[in-house]
Amino acid sequence: MQTLFVELGERRYPIFIGHQLDGSKLLNQYISSQQVMIVSNTTVADLYLDHYLQQFQAMGKTIATCILPDGEKYKDFQHLHLIFDALLEAGFNRDCTVIALGGGVIGDMAGYAAASFQRGVKFVQIPTTLLSQVDSSVGGKTGINHPLGKNMIGAFKQPEAVLADMAVLDTLPDRELSAGLAEVIKYALLGDLEFLTWLELNMAKLLDRDREALAEAVYRCCAHKAHIVAADEMEKGDRALLNLGHTYGHAIESYMGYGTWLHGEAVAAGMVMAASLSAQLGWIDSKDVVRVKEILSQANLPIASPRIPVDEFLAYMAHDKKVLNGQLRLVLLKGLGQAVMSKDFEQSQLIQSIQDNLLAE
Ligand code: NAD
Ligand code: GLY
Numbered sequence: 001m002q003t004l005f006v007e008l009g010e011r012r013y014p015i016f017i018g019h020q021l022d023g024s025k026l027l028n029q030y031i032s033s034q035q036v037m038i039v040s041n042t043t044v045a046d047l048y049l050d051h052y053l054q055q056f057q058a059m060g061k062t063i064a065t066c067i068l069p070d071g072e073k074y075k076d077f078q079h080l081h082l083i084f085d086a087l088l089e090a091g092f093n094r095d096c097t098v099i100a101l102g103g104g105v106i107g108d109m110a111g112y113a114a115a116s117f118q119r120g121v122k123f124v125q126i127p128t129t130l131l132s133q134v135d136s137s138v139g140g141k142t143g144i145n146h147p148l149g150k151n152m153i154g155a156f157k158q159p160e161a162v163l164a165d166m167a168v169l170d171t172l173p174d175r176e177l178s179a180g181l182a183e184v185i186k187y188a189l190l191g192d193l194e195f196l197t198w199l200e201l202n203m204a205k206l207l208d209r210d211r212e213a214l215a216e217a218v219y220r221c222c223a224h225k226a227h228i229v230a231a232d233e234m235e236k237g238d239r240a241l242l243n244l245g246h247t248y249g250h251a252i253e254s255y256m257g258y259g260t261w262l263h264g265e266a267v268a269a270g271m272v273m274a275a276s277l278s279a280q281l282g283w284i285d286s287k288d289v290v291r292v293k294e295i296l297s298q299a300n301l302p303i304a305s306p307r308i309p310v311d312e313f314l315a316y317m318a319h320d321k322k323v324l325n326g327q328l329r330l331v332l333l334k335g336l337g338q339a340v341m342s343k344d345f346e347q348s349q350l351i352q353s354i355q356d357n358l359l360a361e
């Protein structure tokens with residue numbers, strides 16, 4: 001097992017990465033409360049709830065559960081409310097801990113509930129998808145979707161600890177594994193060219209769920225994210241670089257209907273568009289764009305977007321949280337492994353980057 005820390009002063013917290021981890025031993029010191037609410041969904045609960053219930057029972061905790069329906073389309077106010085219902089029905093107080101057991105959807109919703117229940121209670125992440133292990137469980141972004149835009153409502157809420165167990169990835173569907181690999185590739189493209197080479201060499205192992213390769217990838221991504229979050233927790237600067245491909249991707253997810261295109265799939269197509277715009281600006285060359293497409297294809301990810309009318313694509317992009325004073329800013333590439341935030345592009349170039357990367361009819 002390896003342990004990383006997100007260095008946030010008194011709110012410093014560990015990320016445990018390994019396989020077949022003992023939650024009761026590792027999390028004991030991070031769950032000071034007696035009352036523990038496990039939030040999960042129907043799919044993950046069927047697979048892993050008993051296992052974790054046993055671990056928390058061994059810690060002598062009073063445990064309640066809230067099992068939500070499975071899917072991005074339930075990441076909304078109505079289903080968030082079910083978590084508050086469960087907390088209140090269980091009679092839980094301000095000193096309870098909410099544990100997210102699931103992928104990014106559950107992590108984002110449980111975290112937002114923890115941020116707002118009685119103005120904030122403690123929170124622990126047990127991420128069960130590759131995507132949530134490398135990205136969403138670390139850094140404290142939580143929230144829900146609005147029909148007009150992804151993740152539009154939320155709060156920053158750092159967990160007390162993150163437990164990333166590679167063993168749970170055995171049951172993850174192939175499509176979800178690939179979606180997680182999109183966020184893994186994102187870290188390489190935005191800031192770590194050597195990691196891109198590593199991924200090119202190790203992609204087959206990752207797709208085969210080789211636990212050592214997965215743990216290495218999760219460690220490298222979490223180390224990268226922990227470093228960025230420690231320096232810029234509230235996204236006033238460099239943290240925004242973690243959104244490479246996301247402004248385009250969120251438009252795809254929102255237009256297609258939440259859950260139709262997986263977050264990672266939409267981000268993959270979005271990263272191709274961002275690379276394509278960067279090439280138009282002369283910051284990277286066409287060989288780099290090919291390399292981006294190749295690594296995404298190696299991970300069985302899409303490299304083009306569904307045929308969304310460009311005006312609608314742009315309308316969704318205009319809701320992005322990185323819009324400042326009405327001006328869209330995008331994470332682009334000054335080189336492979338070197339992301340920057342920029343507004344220095346023409347509208348015509350933005351449109352071109354979309355049109356050039358739509359799926360053929
Ligand atoms: P998800 O939570 O929907 O999980 C994907 C699917 O895998 C679901 O059907 C889930 O039930 C199933 N699943 C989960 N673990 C499993 C396991 N071990 N075995 C079998 N099936 C399993 O999706 P995701 O890709 O984990 O997360 C996507 C969400 O994360 C999006 O809502 C996105 O906006 C959010 N996100 C948040 C951040 C952040 O910083 N907070 C970062 C990236 C993404
Ligand atoms: N997923 C982007 C971030 O956490 O900032």
